[in-house]
Amino acid sequence: MAEQTLPATGREWHLVKRPAGWPVPEDFALVEAPVAEPGEGQIVVRNTFLSVDPYMRGRMNDVKSYAPPFALGAVMDGGAVGRVVASRAEGFAVGDAVLHAAGWREYATLDAARTVKVDDSLPLQSYLGVLGMTGLTAYAGLLDVGGFKEGDAVFVSGAAGAVGSMVGQIAKLRGASLVVGSAGSAEKVRKLTEEYGFDAAFNYKEGPVAEQLAKVAPDGVDVYFDNVGGDHLEAAIGALKLHGRAVLCGAIAQYNDTTPPVGPRNLALAIGKRLRLQGMLVSDHYGMQPQFVAEVGGWLREGKLVHEETVVDGFEHSVDAFLGMLKGANTGKMLVALGS
Ligand code: NAP
Ligand code: FER
Numbered sequence: 001m002a003e004q005t006l007p008a009t010g011r012e013w014h015l016v017k018r019p020a021g022w023p024v025p026e027d028f029a030l031v032e033a034p035v036a037e038p039g040e041g042q043i044v045v046r047n048t049f050l051s052v053d054p055y056m057r058g059r060m061n062d063v064k065s066y067a068p069p070f071a072l073g074a075v076m077d078g079g080a081v082g083r084v085v086a087s088r089a090e091g092f093a094v095g096d097a098v099l100h101a102a103g104w105r106e107y108a109t110l111d112a113a114r115t116v117k118v119d120d121s122l123p124l125q126s127y128l129g130v131l132g133m134t135g136l137t138a139y140a141g142l143l144d145v146g147g148f149k150e151g152d153a154v155f156v157s158g159a160a161g162a163v164g165s166m167v168g169q170i171a172k173l174r175g176a177s178l179v180v181g182s183a184g185s186a187e188k189v190r191k192l193t194e195e196y197g198f199d200a201a202f203n204y205k206e207g208p209v210a211e212q213l214a215k216v217a218p219d220g221v222d223v224y225f226d227n228v229g230g231d232h233l234e235a236a237i238g239a240l241k242l243h244g245r246a247v248l249c250g251a252i253a254q255y256n257d258t259t260p261p262v263g264p265r266n267l268a269l270a271i272g273k274r275l276r277l278q279g280m281l282v283s284d285h286y287g288m289q290p291q292f293v294a295e296v297g298g299w300l301r302e303g304k305l306v307h308e309e310t311v312v313d314g315f316e317h318s319v320d321a322f323l324g325m326l327k328g329a330n331t332g333k334m335l336v337a338l339g340s
């Protein structure tokens with residue numbers, strides 16, 4: 001039996017219109033919906049933090065992709081953490097902290113087997129960022145997909161974001177000879193060099209990426225971690241050394257485009273330089289989770305790794321947080337706090 005009285009309703013965010021280009025607030029609706037009683041094997045979670053992520057923009061389009069499109073007129077989903085408020089599942093008690101995929105709502109009734117119990121000696125939102133999906137993307141992308149080795153020179157775009165800020169720091173901690181990054185504001189560039197240990201950084205809005213990259217990495221790079229695509233990827237192909245690797249993690253510069261992107265126009269350079277450009281999805285790398293948590297968790301405890309979160313307060317501001325993230329309002333992981 002449910003162990004405490006549940007609220008009759010909770011709020012959830014629905015996608016009501018498929019965005020054409022940049023999403024607008026009218027594409028979303030804040031809806032009051034019944035909170036379902038848990039069935040056998042189920043729990044009810046009150047979410048405390050929601051993750052808003054770039055890949056969600058892709059799910060707003062009605063196209064076949066690695067993740068199914070969000071249905072129109074239905075609640076969206078995404079990473080979330082919260083506390084169990086009712087349980088009919090063995091091993092799950094009221095008060096337990098869980099990580100799950102039923103975000104964009106205040107209360108979630110779901111199969112306990114589809115949630116992961118987490119240790120709440122750490123701030124719960126860490127499981128959405130530094131020790132969660134974005135952290136693992138950085139770790140697995142750099143080390144496994146990118147084949148990073150000590151002494152490599154690394155360039156990462158989106159460097160002040162959740163994934164990028166981790167990529168640069170992991171590369172440094174693993175012995176990179178040079179770590180350079182790009183980001184979209186002077187303040188982000190300052191943080192990269194003064195707080196995150198990057199050797200150099202530049203603001204991609206201040207001039208051509210290829211020219212700015214050539215200044216900070218005149219001898220080229222061994223690994224490019226691509227979060228942006230477009231002119232960033234083109235510049236990186238130009239800067240990669242013989243046998244260089246590009247990790248194709250994201251292409252956020254084109255997620256809201258309504259016409260097909262041009263380029264990279266210099267792809268043929270990959271032939272002579274014997275480059276490897278490899279796409280990645282974090283979901284292929286969950287096997288690395290224990291190694292990732294051990295190594296990155298260790299660096300966190302030792303104070304060797306900085307991690308930042310940009311927290312938007314209030315469930316009703318979830319869409320603002322999502323749109324803000326797409327426009328660069330965040331440094332580190334963008335999160336929505338629902339209050340505890
Ligand atoms: P994030 O970097 O924390 O946030 C997105 C950032 O993108 C913004 O803060 C903004 O920062 C930057 N941006 C927006 N438009 C841009 C543009 N036109 N050119 C350059 N930068 C732009 O997000 P995240 O969660 O860490 O994700 C980063 C990338 O990794 C995304 O491309 C995402 O799709 C990808 N990703 C892939 C996987 C996978 O499994 N393949 C998993 C997670 C994430 P500025 O202020 O610097 O512009
Ligand atoms: C996943 C695979 C990919 C996932 C997220 C992504 C939340 C992100 C991709 C992107 O941002 O481009 O299983 O889980």
